Amino acid sequence: MRNMTPLITNIQRFSIHDGDGIRTTVFFKGCPLHCTWCHNPETQQYKKQILTDPEKCTGCASCVRVCPQGAVHLEGGKETTDRMICDGCGTCTEYCILNLRETAGKEYEIKNLVKELKKDEIFYEQSGGGVTLSGGEVLSVDMDYIEALAKELVRQGITVTVDTCGHVPYENFQRLLPYVSAFLYDIKAMDSEIHKQYTGVDNTLILENLKKLSSDAKRKAKIYIRIPVIKGVNAEDAEMEAIAGWLKAQRIQASQVNLLPYHNTGSSKYGRLGETYRGGEFETPDKEEIERLSEIFRKAGFQSN
Ligand code: SF4
Ligand code: SF4
Known part of the structure; x- marks a missing residue:
């Protein structure tokens, strides 16, 4: 349990x-x-997870800058998130102006x-x-x-x-x-x-x-x-x-x-x-x-x- x-x-x-x-x-x-x-x-x-949407991502890099874990970087002008490093803290969800990032899991x-x-x-x-x-x-x-x-x-x-x-x-x-x-x-x-x-x-x-x-x-x-x-x-x-x-x-x-x-x-x-x-x-x-x-x-x- x-x-x-x-x-x-x-x-x-x-x-x-x-x-x-x-x-x-x-x-x-x-x-x-x-x-x-x-x-x-x-x-x-x-555990908490982050849902992303790289296809719609404009590459503004806000999520890259705010991620305390350094889990996000840009690749070919789109964000890419390392799920092994991401702890689902949700900080990035508040900074994506297009609301492309979402946390799954809430207490x-x-x-x-x-x-x-x-x-x-x-x-x-x-x-x-x-x-x-x-x-x-x-x-x-x-x-x-x-x-x-x-x-x-x-x-x-x-x-x-x-x-x-x-x-x-x-x-x-x-x-x-x-x-x-x-x-x-x-x-x-x-x-x-x-x-x-x-x-x-x-x-x-x-x-x-x-x-x-x-x-x-x-x-x-x-x-x-x-x-x-x-x-x-x-x-x-x-x-x-x-x-x-x-x-x-x-x-x-x-x-x-x-x-x-x-x-x-x-x-x-x-x-x-x-x-x-x-x-x-x-x-x-x-x-x-x-x-x-x-x-x-x-x-x-x-x-x-
Ligand atoms: S949920 Fe937290 S750790 Fe994961 S990518 Fe977003 S800011 Fe980084
Ligand atoms: S904040 Fe949103 S639009 Fe900007 S790089 Fe991250 S996912 Fe893409």
Whole structure:
């Protein structure tokens, strides 16, 4: 467990795909997985990072002059940032007149975060929504902070949903069981080798935790299984049949199985982080394919899409 104050990259209001009703989703920074298709790459690392935009840079060199680490220099009239040296302090973001530099990761005291999240209370009440804690992987950051946050939200009458990849110690789930109304639990692939190839870890811990969560006598929360469907990785009948078969055989108490078509909307962020997007060959399944694959789960007895 990490004992530093968790960093938040975004507070997204009016989310309608992150659990029941209208929700405000908090994205925490840091994840034990590195999915090739991740559309929030700025949430993968646990430290602050700087997003830049060399293509639009005019080469004014303001950022070069103010960087206390000497992490920026000009190359061919454009800024270039050494990510090994940059500590994400954010100083340069205040000096770029074109606002091309942005810090990913901000600390919030719990009381200030709750105050921010309460601004949308009226929408939660009207729609049966609440707050979704997402990431990155929210169950891999400081659990003292996350437990206190969830407890306070519930105390103030706001429901809490947790979006998780499942690759965390089960104890972290247990700590949140008294407060969570729903878990959005991701399954990426049944084939452990494929899982490792595209996410960096095998799926053993993820599946073990899902079995424990499903059968945990202290669980009041619903479980929504979420599967990103990606052509080139898992958008095959055989792969979905394997997942459906496993869920059924293990008697996983899933309220729904949601198939989420892959999209590449986050791909441009990789360049802004000085990284390379490796999902160029992936394709988005069309509506008919998603419908066909959903039918596999319905036949296995699950409510799907
Ligand atoms: S975030 Fe801080 S260390 Fe990084 S480039 Fe900007 S000023 Fe330099
Ligand atoms: S301050 Fe902005 S425009 Fe000027 S060199 Fe830095 S990134 Fe480029």
